Amino acid sequence: MFNMSQLGVFSHVLFVVLMCYCVESCVQKHIHAQVPEMLEPGYVVTQVNLDGCGVGPLGLTSSDPAFTIQMDGTIQAVLLNVVPVDGKSFWITVQDHQGHRWFMDVNLSSTGQVSNSAVLKRSKRRWSPPPFSVKENGKGPFPKDMEMIASDTSVNYSLYYVIRGAGVTLNPVGLFSVITNTGMLRVHGPIDREQYPKIVFVAHAYNVYNDQETDSPLPITVLIEDENDNPPEFSGPMVFAVQEQCPVGTVVGTVNATDKDEPNTLHTKIRFTLQNGTNLFRIDPSSGIITVSTNTLDRETVEKYILGIEIKDMNGAPDGLSNIGRAVVSLTDINDNPPTFTETSYNGKVTENAADVLVLRIPVNDKDLKNTPNWKAVYEITKGNETGNFFIKTDPVTNEGLLYVTKPLDYEKQPTVKLEVMARNEAPLVGTSAIWQKVPVDISVENVDEGPEFSVPTLLLKVKENVPNGTLIGIYTATDPETKSSNGINYYKLNDPGSWINVMGSTGELKTAMTIDRESPLVYNNTYNITVKAVDKSQKSGTGTVVILIEDVNDNVPKIPKPNQVLCSKDGTRGSILVEAKDLDQKPYSDPFSFQLGSANAGQWRLTGATGTSVMLEPTMDLPNGMYQVPILVKDLQGFGEEQTVFVQVCKCAKEGECAPQNFSTTLGVWGILAMLLGLLLLLLLCLLCILVCSTKGEKLPMADDDVPGGMLLKSNFEAPGEEVKDGLIIIPASGADVMDSFKGGANFGQKQTFGGSMYQNNMQGFLTTNTLSSGQYNTGMYGSSYKKYSTLSTMDGWRENKIQLDKKLVYFREEAAARFAEDILRPYGYEGVGSPAGSVGCCSILTDQESLDFLDSLGPKFKPLADVCTSKSQRGGQ
Known part of the structure; x- marks a missing residue:
């Protein structure tokens, strides 16, 4: 039986469960267990089945501190409990990793039976x-x-x-x-x-x-x-940095230490102690935080501190275990030291007229960290450089000041220059009352013998254009800086683009040599420049510039730059054209212009819409297409001008300002017709001349068939490999047995034969002596014998010798040379290879007394067809 208070607790639990969680419970909602009346610590009440609650970690808590639930679901008494007669109740909370929570009621009773809803059987006996x-x-x-x-x-x-x-x-x-x-x-x-x-x-x-x-x-x-068997150990870096002159209490860093013994016990409670540097630093004994205990840290005095630190467990007790380490504290730099000059003043020398030269190096010292903005010096010239003759910069390696002269100095004007130079840092000063230092610098100018100097570097003269030649326009003189005199100085002209000015050598007078024209392309912005050179007795020189400002005069009339115009004729409308004028003069000698038609206008044109520089020209009547000349008088503002002609082409336009192409019938005039008639007459005379020439017969010239050396008639369009050579083409004459005996199997000489429509003059001719072919070189050694010089033989002996050599040649080309000369074979029609330089073998060559039989060595590929035919005939018994 439950009393009213327990009933209220259960009702509240049930209400929370019903209202807060709608997720199905992974454990049973009620557990009843029968336990002894006295529960000793360690007594296992029951075990809850948690298999349905997933695989993640679970949060298990008991509402009664006298009981605990372990991760495997075992509910166990942790305190001595007395179970009342009416029972004891509490609940278990189960929460999964997703945040879902369930409640389970646990009812204990000392009598009665255990509910069948228990997950596991109750422990019938108690373990110990x-x-x-x-x-x-x-x-x-x-x-x-x-x-x-x-x-x-x-x-x-x-x-x-x-x-x-x-x-x-x-x-x-x-x-x-x-x-x-x-x-x-x-x-x-x-x-x-x-x-x-x-x-x-x-x-x-x-x-x-x-x-x-x-x-x-x-x-x-x-x-x-646990037993205190592990001393504490340092962990993490022990290198720190803090700014010099930082205030008291500035945190330098934290020393970290660990202990392997049981946490949250004296075995792991570490105490930090500073062993040295206690006048400058302190360390918190429990946290290990190092702070600064003074504001006098100076990096320029001590740049780095090494602190000994002891760590001891047992909160520093004498029986605690300890360890000692070293912490390094570096001081970072601040700009608390300005650069200081090594001397109280500096002196330098420079030659007058020198420029862009180094005059002096100014060294400084700076105690701050090198190559940082706190150390790098910046120099300024605070006095004495009002004319801008000097420039100073920093040497990035040595940090010195480099003083340069950028503009020449004049000894005669300023023999000594007094400067003041200040040195500062790139970073501003902090933590100090010092200021930037300054130092005086004296520069001595050394005198040199200088050339003449003109009164002014640039002389400006005003001259009207078109002044007469020889007009004096000014005087440009120079003086010697040492003597302050112009005596003995001569003047020369260095540059004069148009040769307009003459310079008088001894006086420096400037006179016009040619007409000065303001409208010349040599004039820019109405100015014309010349350069003059002055030379003294010691041949020292100086130069000056004369700028001539040319004043305009009215020496140009307005001109119409586009006198040729096109007027497009349109049906029903009269067009107009814009006539513009330009004047090279300036105002008031130019526009606004006045426009007026000339006397030869005849009332065909009129001017309208005049502006300052243009006017509209339009016809007063419909004009036929053609070219018209319109005289227009154009005057400037001073009434100075002339009459000019505008050529107007009136036509139909394909596009604006361009006449369309005209048909021939519309452009053919009287002269065109006359030209056509003249051409026809010339053509008729040419025909008559041709008829007269063709009717005249020429004399026939007989071709003598004598022993005069002849040629060979070939077709002009004939291509390799030549006419077909057959057995029937080797014709033997009816007479001349001796010739037959001396040249059997060869070609017939001294007869006219016609093959394939071609005539050959077969008179004996000299054979070519060239012996170099495209396929190789022939010599007398190829045929096993030597040739005799033809001049030593009789005519009949020559024929016999020819026959012998030709026979050998034929056999060689038929048998021995077939493999060597791969090109000496029959080729199909159209072959365009290299032929024999000896020429065609279809006719005889001229043979003279001075020539030998060496031509047989030069018979090339074209000779092989004849060799095949002749050799075949010889094998058949033909002689």
Whole structure:
């Protein structure tokens, strides 16, 4: 039975569960368990099945602090409890990793039966003991007895105990064991807590007769008690930096340390102590934060500090373990030191008229960090450089000031220059009352013998254009800087683009030599420049410039730049054209212009819409197409002008300002017709001349068939390889047996033969003597004999010798040379290879007394067809 207060608690729990969570519970909502009236610490009430709550970590809490729920779902008493007669109730909260929460009511009673809704059977007997602890690094002898476990089922059964898991069958294997018949747990060696802070294994109780487990397995947790066996250790960097002259309390950095012993105990409570530098720094004993205890840190005095730091556990107790390390504190630079000059003043020398030269190096010292903006110097000339003759910059390597003369100095005007130079840094000064320093610099100008100097570097003269030649327009003289006199100085002209000015050598007078024209392209912006040179007795020289400002006169009339115009004729409308005029003169000698038609206008044109520089020209009547000349008088503002002619082409336009092409019939005039008639007459005379020439017969010139050397008639369009050579083409004459005997198988000489419509003059001619062919070189050695010079032979002997050599040649080309001369073969029509330089073998060549038979060596590829024919005939017995 529940009292009213318990009933109210349960009602509230049920209301929260119903209102806050609609997700289906992963555990049962109610658990009833029968327990003894007195619950000792460690008593296992029951076990909740958490398999349906997922695989993530669960949050398990009990509303009653006298009970706890372990991660495996075991509900266990942690305090001594007395269960009332009417029972005891509390609830368990289960929360998964997604934030879902469920509530489970637990009802305990000392009487009655357990509800069938329990996940596991209740523990019928109580295991003992509860979780216990073992000191790490325990000393032997081993094994040592720890605790005894026992199950209440031992009252009814004979039991033996078995343990499994971490420390037994898992790492660290063999650390624990159990005496099977008594349940005494034993430890077999020292344990390192830093490696195994807690060991959990499972104990089982079995019936010795049937080996059946008589009770639920009991998880046993062995807590390893910590021993202060690990000194603290430094962790993280121990290199710090802080700005010099920083205020007191500025944080330098934090020293970090760790201890492997059990957290949140004295074994890991570390105390930090500074061993040196305590007058400049301090360290917080518990946090390890280093701060500055003075504002006098000076990087230029000490740039780096090394601090000894002790860390000790047990909060610094004498029996604590300690360690010592070193922290490095570097001071960062600030610009608290201005650059200082090494001398109180500086002196330098420079030659007059010198420019862009280094005069002086000014060194400085700076204690700040080198090559930083706090150290790099910047120089300024604060006095004495009003004329801009000097320039100073910094040498990036040495940090010195480099003083240059950029504009020449004049000894006669200023023999000594006094300057003041200031040196500062790129960064402003901080943390100091010092200011930027200045130093005086005296520069002595050394005198040199200088050339003449003109009175002014540039002389401006005003001259009207078109002044007469020889007009004096000005005088440009120079003086010697040393003597201040112009005596002995001569003047010359260096530059005069148009040769308009003459310079008088001894006086410096400037006179016109040619007409000065303001409208000349040599004039720019109404000015014309010349350069004059002055030379003294020592041949020193100086130059000056004369700028002539040319004043305009009215020497140009307005001109019409486009006198040729096109007027497009349109049906029903009269066009107009714009006539513009230009005048090279300036105002008031130019526009506005006045326009007036000339006397020869005849009333065909009129002027309208005049402006200052243009006027519209339009016809007063419809004009036929053609060319018209319109005289127009154009005058400037002063009434100075002349009459000019505008040529107007009136036509139909294809596009604006361009006449369309005209038909021939419309452009053909009287002269065109006359030209056509003249051409026809000339053509008729040419025909009559041709008829007269063709009717005149020429004399026939007989071709003498004598012994005069002749030629060979060939078709002009004939292509290689030549006429076809056949056996029937070798014709033997009816007479001349001696010739037959002397040249059997060869060509017939001295006869006219016609082959294929071609006439050959076969008189004996000289054979070509060229012996170089496209396919190789022939010589007398090829045929095994030497040729005789023809001048030593009679005519008949010559024929015989020719026959012999030709026979050998034919055999060579037929047999021996077939492989060597690959091109000496028949080619198809159209072959355009290289032929024989000896010419055609279809006729005879001229033979003279001075020539030998060497031509046989030069018979090339074209000779092979004849060789084939002649050799075949010889094999058939033909002679």
